[in-house]
Amino acid sequence: METSGDGDTILETHNLTKHYGGLHALEGANFALTRGEHVAIMGDNGAGKSTFVRQITGVEQRTKGDIIFNGEPVQFAGPIAAREAGIETVFQTLALADDLDVPDNLFLGREMTKADWLGPFRLLDYKGMRDATLAGLQKTAVKIPNIRNTIRNMSGGQRQCVAIARTATFASKLTIMDEPTAALGVQETEQVENIIRGLKEQGESLILVSHNMRQVMELVDRIVVFRRGKIVANLRKDETDGQDVVAYITGAKTGAEYQDAA
């Protein structure tokens, strides 16, 4: 499985930079993620978190720098290419089709098919997709009353769960979640957090963008703090606490190794 000398690293970025015209949204980000590790990205609004994620997932093209995914340098043409390589993203705005049911949404754009010689009219393998969906939901411990119901009739939490269940169904190498619980109620947030714990147990690598300090402290191994387009801290969860992290986010402190950058 390991493809590079440092096979334990699933994702690495070197000097990742993104300029929007004169605006330096992301400046020289050096980041590494070990296989199976859960890392949170924190920072104020406009600190560069989402910009960082958009470069990795191919939604935008970087200005300069390298991304090494699964041991190989990559340059994704778009989110679909990133997904095919094994990076599954749960976006803030859910990419779900309201009038389709759960298996249809999980397999949207990559349906299991039969009779492929029929081209665009090839047949859907409903049973295969249903079974894979049930397996994926079981893996993530997602509870949905009936997978044949359309997304339209589901709560915000259930929709988020469907989006997350894609990850488990397709055995991705890296999952990125951009504020997955920002729009959810207490119980629904708890449900999503349980799924994230489940992913940890199964050794899925995860980048979690979140503003929720309690959530981050409970769920991840490591916290990377962004401020004004730069990484200013890389903290092991065991060696820090909420106040410490807030100090880095607000700029009261800057990590020793990042003094130059800040």
Next chain:
Amino acid sequence: MAEDSQGTGGQVYDSSRRQWPNEFNVFAALILIILIFEGLGALIYGQSFLFDSKDRFDSIFNEARLKIIILQVSIIGIIALGVTQVILTGGIDLSSGSVVGATAMITMSFAQVSEVNGLPNPKAVFGPAFMDLPVVVPVIVGLLCGLLAGSINGLLVAFAKIPPFIATLGMMVSARGVAKWWTSGRPVSFPTDEYALIGGGMMPVFIFVALAVLFYLVMKYTVYGKHTYAIGSNEDAARMSGINVARHKMMVYAIAGMLAGVSAIVLTSKNLTAQSGMGIIYELDAIAMAVIGGVSLSGGRGSIVGTVIGALIFGVIISGFTFLRLDAFYQEMVKGGIIVGAVILDQWRQQRAAMKA
């Protein structure tokens, strides 16, 4: 059934807990409308609408009227199958009536006989070299005409990003122009005997039913169908999921155009003539059938089954008015009301669904 509930740690596939299909409601509406006409018929004229009221033992239904209803809706119903697909993507096709007109004129020109009662065909469009052709020639010409018109619609909508309403409105005007230009407005008549068989007797019904079954299967069981629903449901999600939205829309409009072509072939064959005014307001009738059948104008919701039932409702209402001896003017007035009513019902359903979610 063993497959009914496959439980795995809390989530199930349980067919008994599936959502109530909208088609049932549409079907209930069909039954209700028939009952209303039965009631009115019994009250006013003492006659039954659909049942045989002459006390003969050999039939329960009034077969003549049933035949008229089904035959009446078949030709526009073929168009409605294509329009349904277009509406499911969140678009609209206003051009189908005019495409029927243009295709009718062009197709009929390739289906003419050279001699009528021993004299040269008085309505001849081409010279003898293009007369008495085998039936496949006009059929292929008709399909290609429809396909071409539909493809132009598709190009405008999918690649030039022109709103479907405007793109197909342009085609509606232009195709009618083609229909009139083709023979400077003169009708084209006297087809070969083989061509006349296509729309003879109950053939339009068989063709409609065969196409309805085909597209029911296509929409339900193929990737094409799934992507059509996905695009109408959330176009951005479809694009982000890797569906080639432009190419797919192109295909949907092309198929809709081709079905308008099929309709033109059947119509000219049934009438044994083509006129430049053929198919006027067919597009609205076809849209009405789809909307009455529960196809949502905002896309993503509806089905071929719904449209077929919608077509029957449409036919029953028209036939019902004739049965009640109402003038054609009233029929048109009420038809407009039904279309608007169906759209209001659709929006009301959407609001209710949005409130529940």
